[in-house]
Amino acid sequence: MQFDSFTVKESPDNRTTRPHILPIYATSSFAFEDIDQGIGIFQNIESGHVYSRYANPTVDAVAQKIADLETHGLNMTAHAVMTSSGMSAISTLLLGVLKTGDKVLSQANLYGGTTDLLKSIFGQFGVETVFANLRDPEEVERRFREDSTIKMLYCETPANPTLACIDIQLLSDIAHKYDAWCAIDNTFSTPYLQQPFAFGVDFIVHSTTKFLNGHGNSTAGIVIGKDKEVMRKKVWNAMKLVGTNCSPFEAWLTYNGLKTLTLRMDRHCANAQTLAEFLENHPAVAKVNYPGLASHPDHALAQRQMRGNGGMLSFELKGGLEAGIACMNRIRFCTLAPTLGDTDTLILHPASMSHLSVPKAVRLENGITDGLVRVSVGIENVADIVADLEQAIA
Ligand SMILES: *Cc1c(COP(=O)(O)O)cnc(C)c1O
Numbered sequence: 001m002q003f004d005s006f007t008v009k010e011s012p013d014n015r016t017t018r019p020h021i022l023p024i025y026a027t028s029s030f031a032f033e034d035i036d037q038g039i040g041i042f043q044n045i046e047s048g049h050v051y052s053r054y055a056n057p058t059v060d061a062v063a064q065k066i067a068d069l070e071t072h073g074l075n076m077t078a079h080a081v082m083t084s085s086g087m088s089a090i091s092t093l094l095l096g097v098l099k100t101g102d103k104v105l106s107q108a109n110l111y112g113g114t115t116d117l118l119k120s121i122f123g124q125f126g127v128e129t130v131f132a133n134l135r136d137p138e139e140v141e142r143r144f145r146e147d148s149t150i151k152m153l154y155c156e157t158p159a160n161p162t163l164a165c166i167d168i169q170l171l172s173d174i175a176h177k178y179d180a181w182c183a184i185d186n187t188f189s190t191p192y193l194q195q196p197f198a199f200g201v202d203f204i205v206h207s208t209t210k211f212l213n214g215h216g217n218s219t220a221g222i223v224i225g226k227d228k229e230v231m232r233k234k235v236w237n238a239m240k241l242v243g244t245n246c247s248p249f250e251a252w253l254t255y256n257g258l259k260t261l262t263l264r265m266d267r268h269c270a271n272a273q274t275l276a277e278f279l280e281n282h283p284a285v286a287k288v289n290y291p292g293l294a295s296h297p298d299h300a301l302a303q304r305q306m307r308g309n310g311g312m313l314s315f316e317l318k319g320g321l322e323a324g325i326a327c328m329n330r331i332r333f334c335t336l337a338p339t340l341g342d343t344d345t346l347i348l349h350p351a352s353m354s355h356l357s358v359p360k361a362v363r364l365e366n367g368i369t370d371g372l373v374r375v376s377v378g379i380e381n382v383a384d385i386v387a388d389l390e391q392a393i394a
Helices: 035-042 057-071 086-097 112-125 137-146 168-177 228-242 248-258 261-280 299-305 320-330 360-365 382-393
Strands: 079-083 103-106 128-131 150-156 181-185 203-207 221-225 285-289 312-317 346-348 372-376
Touching: 057 079, 057 221, 057 248, 079 086, 079 228, 086 112, 086 150, 086 181, 086 203, 086 221, 086 228, 103 112, 103 137, 112 128, 112 150, 137 150, 137 168, 150 168, 168 181, 221 228, 261 285, 261 312, 261 382, 312 320, 320 372, 320 382
Parallel strands: 103 128, 103 150, 150 181, 181 203
Antiparallel strands: 079 221, 203 221, 285 312, 312 372, 346 372
């Protein structure tokens, strides 16, 4: 079956020059010239497409582009499978490489949906997750030492919504010492700001729905891995059989968004830094979480493993929950929406929205207080963003 990426070099219409922009292959299957070709392709002797759940030229081209971004300048190659969403990227990876009895070691402050997926779906099939403090290397090492069934370390950095960072190199070294995989969700940073393969991870997942697409108009995900055989025999196989494939149209929207990734990320970072500094100096604000501020506990680590501090920040008003809700109700220019990574500035209240399913005690332990407000800082004129928050807080 076709696995290797497909670059569109020729127009299907041979009277024209080739398309400048990647075409959308809206086809469920691909025709064989004759029976021999069909047999050859099915036996993996000849390359060619078969069926769009297995592989689609549009989807493959975008998958390879993102894999190339993750390995840019690292003198290595990676292999990718695009999926229907970020959640399906995570589930496809876990379904592909883990089995009943294996355990995952992870952190409590994951994306809310991921915590829920690990507990409620994978738990049902005997793949349990141990939640530990991944910022404490001694605890991580002890967990591995005491439990040889931990087969994957799964992490997120910076993590939602306090932007807490963890040392990727340190974690992947410990995981490998105990023969486990190390996987990371790189959605918040994108490869432009952080390349986890440089720090030894085995797998990277993204919700491309967020910064990679960047325009809030598509839902998709991706799994990227260093080992071609593992990616083909395990991850791609799981994608094909579970049917978590990405639609060519969603892949195409992602491809379109990727063209401006660096421009957008530079602006997200600059706007977030300005807004974070404004909030930190505001008398009504108790606390601002942004890795670009010297006051952030992981400021030094972020400067070491990231090229920029990203577009996400969160803050807490001195008035707590009531003040936070009142502020959100006065927002006019920004948008109250439960997503992130768009060109528009988006505001969310984690305690009542993204982290609703996380028990309050666990939330508080991870800095997700009742009054915390999360901002995905957009690429608008920063003066407009600051002015909106200023009037909303006043
Ligand atoms: C949104 C998000 C996901 C889930 O992605 P979907 O595309 O919504 O399925 C996973 N991880 C992180 C960090 C996210 O922000």
